Amino acid sequence: MALLQQERPVVLLWSSETPSLVLPATLMRSPQVQDVAVQAKRAGIPVVTRRSGGGIVPQGPGTLNLALVFPAPPGFQLEDGYRLICHSLAEALTRFDIRSTTGAREHSFCDGSWNVLVQGRKLAGTAQRWRSTGAGPIVLAHAAILVSRPDAAHWTMMEQLHRAAFPGSAGLRAGAHVALTEVMGARTRPEGFPGALARAAEDRLSSLMSRESMAA
Template identity: 40%
Template sequence: MRELALADALEWEAARLADIAGGRAGAAALLWSCERALVAPASLSRHPNFKRAYSRANEAGWPVHLRATGGDLVPQGPEIVNLSLLFRAPLGTASGLEDAYRQLTSPIREALSQAGISSCHGSVAGAFCDGRFNITVMGRKFAGTAQRWRPMAGEMAVQTHAMMLIRTPDENTITTLNRFYFDCGIKRVIHASAHVGLQDLVQLDEKKATQHRFLCMIADRAHFWSAPRLS
């Protein structure tokens, strides 16, 4: 896993998507974490009160970055691990979006299963950046997902991203998200209890070892999956 500046991670994703769309690469994968920040989809930046919310979050020690994928506001920080998978998808399958989410979440759900943790896909009321392809454990959000699709010759270049909670978000994080929405004038309330981190799902004496095995397994799968294939 790589520790990156958030801006560098977002730049890496944009560059790899351009490589794939331009035919210079077939797939790419990165497991990463970054400093504390908020990340909003670019569409949120066109909200009339975004600048005010942006400034206040920045003053409170939560710099705001914009991302290319869809969804809503999310926190980032050392307690969150991200998986970025980028690949080509054929046109005309009529299930591209759903298949891409399954491809992204499959290594994460397998790693959870290896740790004895049962998971499924689903929305969670009160979770940040809620969506049907969250990975949930015991009805709480463990990972959020998003995508970006770019047409290329006869195919689509797909950027997928999952953010996994290693620790359950603390009250400061949740308050920051809710403050941002309040400053934007958006009526949305996030609840800490809608989320669960890996460290709250494993035995106290197993936390470090489980986390290490979990991330190694995802990294192995992602590396294998994105490596060039011999035909």
């Protein structure tokens, strides 16, 4: 959110040291969600709110986050932002001989049309937030990538929060997800992936900003 105030292109990769669950602030208005959040805190898994919408997302050392912040070029649409971040991730994955697609995946956390899927299962979720300025909108495009699966306690609390927040909806299933460590294979070290992802994101963002400069 702080980067949105800077109004300049930025690529940020980060992970949380503390396992937690992140959900939209609006969901915390529900007494049922508040009750589960208290249980999660007692179990050592804090629940943190965010300003964007969607569902519950796991954070911690096993989740790698990619954030792209940039001024939106003229005519830039929401779908363009999703393509930018999903294609950045897809390009980085191809460097490890991993093919990906985008689409919804039933029973996945924070499901949406712009999930990044590998082998038909969710590897990453994406989201956007736009801020209006006098010079035009500033875009924050974000991806949360599962490097390793949440542990059982983390997953149980995420499932309980999901059911409290979205009563009557399809529940979450661990089998709907896949982690980077699972698809890379035994001979490939995932430590090299963040660098490949940063380069892919920087290249695509630089290309976008260059086209904007040429058009101006």
